[in-house]
Amino acid sequence: MTDRQPKPVAVVLGSAAGGGFPQWNCGCRLCSLVRAGDPRVRAATQASVAVSGDGESWLLVGASPDLRQQLSQTPRLWPRTPGRDSPITGVLLTGGDVDAIAGLLVLRERQPFTIYAPAALLDVLADNHVFDVLDPALVRRVEVTPMQPMTCAGNLTLTLLPMPGKVPLYQEVRDATEPEAAPAYAALLHAGGRSVIVAPGCAEITDAVHTQLMQADVLFFDGTLFTDDEMIAAGLGAKTGRRMGHTPISGPNGTLTKLSDLPGRRIFLHINNTNPILLSDSPERRAVEAAGFEVAYDGMEIDL
């Protein structure tokens, strides 16, 4: 029983890209600042957003490897009764990379809930028997057909939106110059006449993508890199953002330009440890905010 009016809400459980912030093996300037406790940066876990149509029953969008830590830090998602209990009734998988699926392994312990995923991601779960730790008698696996609205956990209506993307890293042919293209997905969720889109990965903002994103009252969008060659310039990798399936924030085809005319709130999510928008007093952070975009942080709560 609660006196609160049921209303749709989203909570950012994790705002960082794969590896988190700081990343375990990274001694870059930003990772070093966060380890030193510099107040201009916040530690961040790997991307996941919890959404609810009523604040009682919740859908997780993305199953981050940091899920146990994220749930410990989020009282709204704690058990409400003695014994086994959780307000989490569903988990939606939108991508197959480790930072988007490994959290399922945290959700063992004989708790019923439903996994929603497109066919290719259900295949990943079936092919990796370690996920059998989730008892099929308790944890249903439901295939979601892209572009077809369906009722789902959290008192929400879900539509899966295809985005340009690439295959997960562990499915790549090693040392290939270009990875195989494969759709990533964004989640469009409706409740109480409001809509939120969670799009942690998008390799290119095409006209079709732009049209889809126009629907959102609140958009969480791929904020992995500020500059396409950011990891190369920092000496931390050989891949551009687009090679990794992520469109950059800046540049002529970057997000600030391409999504300048969206009507709803626009919040960067899935932010890599190299991205200078993580530093509160950086010019890049000021540029993003001046353009009307927000930067997600762990624990950010949005009334939809």
Added chain:
Amino acid sequence: MTDRQPKPVAVVLGSAAGGGFPQWNCGCRLCSLVRAGDPRVRAATQASVAVSGDGESWLLVGASPDLRQQLSQTPRLWPRTPGRDSPITGVLLTGGDVDAIAGLLVLRERQPFTIYAPAALLDVLADNHVFDVLDPALVRRVEVTPMQPMTCAGNLTLTLLPMPGKVPLYQEVRDATEPEAAPAYAALLHAGGRSVIVAPGCAEITDAVHTQLMQADVLFFDGTLFTDDEMIAAGLGAKTGRRMGHTPISGPNGTLTKLSDLPGRRIFLHINNTNPILLSDSPERRAVEAAGFEVAYDGMEIDL
């Protein structure tokens, strides 16, 4: 460069059993106390111990799903240089359960290290392609033959000791009354004339097990349950400790009795959220300490 004399050391990265403390979907008394911030209980992540012969190069025993959080909290294991770096040079797998292997998925990001494991656990990695996220060009997989000492990462000599155990949960035949028996393993590590054994799972303290454990200057031992039927009594499960591959602390064949005559330090590790030794003023905690045993906690550091 350091002025410190190189000396063997062990750090408890995580002290809890599978699920951690609190467990995400558990509203039991102890989990509720830790969420409420009661000073008599400490939050704990899932079991892993870092061991080093010299304090410079480290072996992780067990790859806990909480590894990213554990590394963030442990300055000794942070990168020492700008760019990509880690003092972790090896990971030893001693069991195949999710709480002992999922942390490997955290250790991606193009960092060279070596995985040491018995053949059956290397098979688990090979069968689950999600672990291919660790590039084989950088992350070697080395088979360890039980009872055969070998030099390993961390400037240590490793001997893998078989312990009575069961197959991992995801390999069980569902609803079988008894799981298939399979060896668990303990790690015996030598450095500088000192020895430590890490034994997070042991279904029965046989005479052979007892003889092995006598060798340790420091023993981290299975502290999952205080009483064999603890989870059943709490209404949280249908399995005894022995059914789960864990010998209880109390009782006629329990650890306090069976290991009363060991010469070295004896420290309980892999402690389940139902175990009353987690509560600092419980009679069970007093009984354990009166018998000369210690209770591990996250961040505990032991000079060997």
